[in-house]
Amino acid sequence: MFRNVTAIHLHLAGVFQRKKAGTSLARCLHQTFAMAKRLPARRLDGIDHNPWVEFGKMASEYDVVNLGQGFPDFPPPDFAVQAFQNALSSDFMLNQYTKAFGYPPLTKILASFFGKLLEQEIDPLKNVLVTVGAYGALFTAFQALVDEGDEVIIIEPFFDCYEPMTLMAGGRPVFVTLKPSPTQDGELDSASNWQLDPTELASKFTSRTKALILNTPNNPVGKVFSKAELELVASLCQQHDVICISDEVYQWLVYDGHQHVSIASLPGMWERTVTIGSAGKSFSATGWKVGWALGPDSLMKHLRTVHQNTVYHCPTQGQAAVAQSFQHEQLHFGQPSSYFVQLPQAVWRYRDHMVRSLQSVGLRPVVPQGSYFLIADISDFKSKMPDLPGDVDEPYDRRFVKWMIRNKQATSEALRPLCPLLFCEVQDESTLQAMDEKLRKWKDELRP
Known part of the structure; x- marks a missing residue:
């Protein structure tokens, strides 16, 4: 009920001080334990300020x-807005629940679309989970895969929810830092100058390492990890039997001729990677709060267990709009009209x-x-x-x-x-x- 021994000592000191002042010991203790019951869960320690x-x-x-x-x-683009309007007006059944793990047309188009990109046979029932935004996918993944005492490697600077989500799952964050290379006077710094030290990264893997959280393109630096950098991460994950949670919500926002590479597309990585995406970032409609997680059934079945016992179901109309939007993109993919x-x-x-x-x-x-x-x-x-x-x-x-x-x-x-x-x-x-x-x-x- 108390955060530490010091808190107990301070509380009891106050109890006995009030006892001397004439307040009954029983009443003081009753008030003390009543207050303790209103304390937040310990998993929120240190993460309440944002x-x-x-x-x-x-x-x-x-x-x-x-x-x-x-x-x-x-x-958002006109076709996405029209897709949402269609979802609101075309079928009254879209006002009702859909399948718990995703609206079937959406899970099917995600499986088809990303199956081609990742060169994987993706089963819409076993390998796709639709969530309340990518945030929901991240939370579900941490809760499903990180256990008490597990270490999670986080590359910093990092999206601010990674550390508290690790802590709430009972894990221990282990940080490895992107370090900028020196620039000449007057020269603009570029995200490409920010690099992982391979030796430092390798030193963070231990027998307690359960997962590594990867974010490419990175928020906040804007770094797009190269294929060679991802191969280094992949080799270490495979060597130490570590899961990769890959946050790829900005995969379409890549500039200056750089190419996004999904780590799940590398040899030996599909079976140990949960890839997370966002319709809000993909279609400039962040308020829709539709996200997804893709991965092997051996991992996704655990995410489904968390999902069905927390959110259970995501809003149907938003999923229908995202399904139509992806159908549009599949027709135009790679063309100037995309x-x-x-x-x-x-x-x-x-x-x-x-x-x-x-x-x-x-x-x-x-x-x-x-x-x-x-x-x-x-x-x-x-x-x-x-x-x-x-x-x-x-x-x-x-x-x-x-x-x-x-x-x-x-x-x-x-x-x-x-x-x-x-x-x-x-x-x-x-x-x-x-x-x-x-x-x-x-x-x-x-x-x-």
């Missing part, structure tokens, strides 16, 4: 240009615009190879403005974001421990122009 929630709430109190939250401010071809071309222009704008005020962006995001180094500002207001014990990057919100009417997200800021680049022209105006004023204030 900077996304904190900064989002703070941004809502100011008239800000929100450059931190990870969703597009442009509409949305998966058009989307990165559009976001690539937004990315370059944001890079130039952030550079103009002295931020040092890392040019991403993929994903929704880019990061920018603020270490120069730390030397120029070391005494930002706020709690001195609070990390500088968080104080900087709060300062931006209050004084510059713009927001991003803070990323420890590397002291960069996180910006979402999937913004339309009006948002980018509003950002430019804020940054122009900022630049004028920085002039000596």
